[in-house]
Amino acid sequence: MPSPAPSPRALVSRRKLSPPGAVAAQVRREAICALVAASRAAQLVLVRGPAGFGKTTALAQCRSDLQSKGVRTAWLTLDAADNDPTRFLNGLAEALGALGASAPSETTPDALLRMMDEIGAAGHAFAIFLDDVETVQDPVVLSLVRELVDNLPRQGQVFIGSRVTPELGTARMRARGQLVEISVDALRFSLEETQAFFGREGHVALAADAIELLHHRTEGWVAALWLASMALQRHPEPSAFVERFSGSSALIADYLAEDVLNAQPPAVRDFLLRSSVLHRLDAEICDAVLGAQGGAAALERIAASGLFLLPVHDGRSYRYHSLFSAFLRGQMVREMPAEIPRLHLDASKWYEQRGQAVAAIEHALQGGHQERAIALLEPQVDELLKSGRMRLLARWFTSLPEDEVTRRPTLCMARIWAVCLTTGPWDAMRLLDRSGWTTEDPPSRPHVLALRPLLLGMMDRYDEALPLGRENLRAMPTGNAFADSALATAMAHTFLVMGQYRESHRLLQTARMAHAGPTAVFNRMFSETVDGILDLEEGQLRRAAARFRLAVHSTAGPNVTATGGNAYAGVQYAGVLFEMGDLDQAERLLNVYVPMASAVGLRDQMIIGHVMLARMAFDRRQLDRAWELLSTLEQAGYDRHLPRITASARLERAHLLVLQGNAQASRAELVLASQPDVWERAARLRFPAHDIEDLEMGWLRWNLAFGDATSAEQDIARALARAQAEKKLRRALKLQVLQALALQRLGQAQAAVNAFAQLLSQAAAQGFVRLLIDEGEAVRELAVQLQMRNATGHAEVDPIDQEHLDKILRLLGAPRAEGVDDVPDADKLTPKELRMLRLLADGFSNSELAVKLFVSDSTVRTHLRNINQKLNAGNRTQAVAIARKLGLI
Known part of the structure; x- marks a missing residue:
């Protein structure tokens, strides 16, 4: 019986968390280390070059140097499996633990950012090393790496080793002087380093001209020099070998690797080939998979002989150098192709016996044991769905025969769920239609009932989703808690969009009851998000923020971060942080979740x-x-x-x-x-993206700014009444902002300030910030005017409202009304300037002032500049408030 799926955090290999152990033949890369030492102000150090150019060695030496200077370091070696964001986040969280960060209860992008904040708050210099980054192509993982770099505390630095330039916005960092690049030209050995390499103990002595020729023909390629040194130890005529040494880099690697391999005793050669199927080598797994005892001794002999076997962490485990490992696997395909499936099968069984189902399935797939992979996967699928491992499932299903998956309803439905939440609803709907499974088939019935309304909703076809979903809800409960909860939650969202709030609330409660428990990750996230959207539309920003936060952190593990479904919650959570003015945190989350949402096609x-x-x-x-x-x-x-x-x-x-x-x-x-x-x-309908932003709001803004003010105010009043009647309270608050601005433009200064004070009190109660300041300079003027009025002390001001006003002014960059007594030139105001102040206090515009005072517009502007200068005011609103405070008007 296959074992239950283990916690992903437990699968982070210790070998990934430290660089390979140094070997005696290493040459000190003085120039690279000196460049790094002089570049501590750089945000990112990118070590980039082809395979075998010593990137890992250079990074390890830089790390050692930094550690000797008291800099804390963390190391993470990436591999192809890290294209699963879940696995990457787990590894990164483990690595950051070396910097003193507390282990999070869940591994989400948000939790990792909090770890970074904790590390930064400690004040210690630190460096994070990410090696083999070229193995990662998943855009979500790359966005996580970019987020890590972009939000690095001042005393931190990230080092990246990669064969290619990763998509991390390096051009922008280069332009800002935040990037140090160590390219292939810096990585290749100089002639002096090549001479030092061959001068180390254990290498065959070569004449100076032979070393120079070898250096010239390898162009300082470290791996080729290393491979050449291995072959030279077994070549009777070293000089002749160097003379014949030629060819392209790939050919050199293949030729030398074969020469090294063929020079080994048969038992060692056989061990090298067979063990190449393993990503981690230790005595236990080697004995089990290779079918013989003595694995520990064999590993020690190979490590001692310098055959590209690198110690990992505690020295008891090893891995092959990636170049040599790739060669061995290729050679294995040529020489013993029939053995590969058996070796992967034994490895799969070994991992299965130890409860590591994910690794067992991986080896089964790599060995072509599709039936075994299916047998291992089927009993795990429900838990993997519940825990949101959609990307992992999607990757596995691409390796399995479509017909074998399709004819098994459990796997077929799991595949459709995975596709829905990784590549989008259109592909998932095509798979569902093609599968042939319907609600008439008991095994697929719960999933089909849930999937069709969900997919229609994700495709913006809510008019079709509503009647179908209503009908399908009558079939609940079906006995499948995951599918029932997914249907209830999907229809809760549909009812929300259709404006049927009471039904939406009822279904959310049904969803929670249908699928409770610690593994109900996906549906808990979905239901909390829908409830949060309802709260947000009703103007309950703080309650919505709590729900979205819970949705993003809805699991005791990291699984949900791998799903496009989590972008559903993540973008909404970023939205409330943005609304409350926490722009740094909001941007961090958006940079993670927007690519997810785009990949899946979540429109709102x-x-x-x-x-x-x-x-x-x-x-x-x-x-x-x-x-x-x-x-x-x-x-x-x-x-x-x-x-x-x-x-x-x-x-x-x-x-x-x-x-x-x-x-x-x-x-x-x-x-x-x-x-x-x-x-x-x-x-x-009631799309979350258009609760506020729609065409009506666009034209209201335009008419307010450039059209007839009276007409604009009337249109805004009608829209406000309609929003209040429809219980769209967040939209109503936005329209109140526009209404205050309309009164201001109509010259009704006192009414505008009163209206602004009233809406500010509502905004303060819930923490709305961007709702106000996104309307720009006009709001700034109103806020300053209210601040001036509050400073006069004519009316009692609620401390919460005043604190919120201070925040609004701070974010708008407006000065506070302080120091109003420090106006030494106030007594120099002329009678005409005093009269202009009184007219300003009555709300007259510049053109109206020109008419009243029988002067030109330019003369009005001159008087205003003089008034502001004499009163130490930043604008007309401040000038009026200061004049009132001094009793001038």
């Missing part, structure tokens, strides 16, 4: 995530970045034929152009975004 999360990132870039004056993000979103809409995404990108572009004061360009974007079918559906 794609829109919400890209819009938030664009606004953050806009705030920092990184306009090119903001336009790039919106263009990426727009192109995704075109590529996937999703007009809602395209229209949303144009809508946000119009918003940013309004903030820039560009009436013509913003209007043009709104016209392009005006797709009636899209916005009619958005008005009828």
Whole structure:
């Protein structure tokens, strides 16, 4: 009977957490170590070069040097299995433990960021080493590495060893001077280093000209020199060998490896070939898989002979040098192909006996034992689904025959779930239709009942999902807790979108009861997120934040982080952090979860995530970045034929152009975004991305900024009444912001400040920040005016409201109303300037002041500059408040 799936954290191999042990023949890389020592201010040190150029050795020496100077270090060697974000996050969490970070109860991107914050808070210099990064191509994992680099504390540094330049935004870091690159030119041995290498004890003595020729023909390629040194020990005529040494790098590696291998005694040669199927070698597994005793002695002999066997951690385990291991596996295919399946089978059995089901399945698949892999996988599938191991499942299913998977309903349904949450609902729906399994078949019935409404909803086909889901809900309970809970939660989301909140709440409770317990990771995440979206629409920001946080951390382990479904929760959690003004943490999470959402095709999360990132870039004056993000979103809409995404990108572009004061360009974007079918559906349904941001809001903003103020105020009032009637309280609060701005533009200064104070109190109660400040400079003026009024002390101010106002002003970059008594030139105000102050206090605009005072607009601006200078005011609002405080008006 196959053993239960073990905790993924337990599978992190210790060999991954330390560099290979140093060998006596190593040459000290003085130039590289000196460059690193002089580059402690750099954020990233990238050691990049082809296989066998000594990247790992250089990194290990740099690590040793840093440790000798009191710098704390962590090491993680990556491999192909780390393309599973779950496995990568586990390994990284274990590595960071070496820096003093507390082990998290769950391994999520958010938990790792907290570990980094803890490490940074300790104040110690530290360095994180990631080796063999080229083995990782998964965009989600690469985004996690990028997030690690981007959010590094000041005293930290990341070292990366890779055969290729990873997609980590290195061009940006290079431009900012935050990147140190150690390329193949720096990695290749100099002639002096080659001479030092062959001068070490144990190497065949070569004449100076022979060393120079060998150095020239290898171009300082460390692996080729190492392989050559092995072959020279067994060659009767070293000089003749060097003379004949030629060929491309790949040919050199193959030739020398074969020469080394063929020079070994038969028993050693056989051991090398057979053991190449193992990723980790120790005495126990070698004895079990290779079918003979004496594995420990064999490993010690091979290690002593310098045959590319590198000690791991405690010295009892080893791994082959990756170049040599690849060669051995290739040679094994040529010489003993029939043995490979048996060796993988024995390794699979060995891991199965020790309860390591994941490793057992991996070896079964690598050995071509598909029936065994299926037999091992079938009893594990339910737990893997519950724990959200969707990427792992998707990878395994690509290695299994489709017909064998399809004819087994348990595996077939698991494959469809995995595809749904890794590549999206369209591929999953095609698989479901092609599978032939229906609700008439008992084994597949619970899954089909849940999958079809869920997939239709993910495809934005809620009008179809609703009646089908209603019908399928009548079949509950089906006896499958995972599928029942997934159906209830999916329909809760559908009812939410359709505006049927009471039914949505009821189904969420059903989902929780149907699938409770510590392994109900996926459905717990999903149900908490839906509840959080409901809270958010109702204006309950703090409660929504708690739910989204729980959804992201909904497991005692890290499994859910590997699913696109977690982007469903992750983007929403980032959204509430963004709303509350925690931009650094929000951006960290968005950089992790937006690629996940895009990969799966979660439309609302794609829109919400890209819009938030664009606004953050806009705030920092990184306009090119903001336009790039919106263009990426727009192109995704075109590529996937999703007009809602395209229209949303144009809508946000119009918003940013309004903030820039560009009436013509913003209007043009709104016209392009005006797709009636899209916005009619958005008005009828309740998409999370359009709770606030829709075409109506876009035109309200534009008319407020550039149109008739009276008409704009009336339109806003009607929209506000409608939002309040529909219980869209977050939207109503946004419309109250616009309403206050409309009153301000109409010259009703006192009414505008009163309205702003009222909405500020509501915002403070829940922590809303971006809802206000995303409307730009006009809100800043209102906030300053309210601050000035509060400073006069004419009315009692709630301390919570005042604290929130201070936060708004701080984020908007506005000065506080302090030091109003320090105005030595106040008595120098002229009668005309005093009259202008009184008119300003009554809310007159510049043009109205010009009419009242019979002067030109430019003269009005001159008087205003003089008033501000004499009162130490930053703007007209501050000037009026200071004048009131001093009793001048």
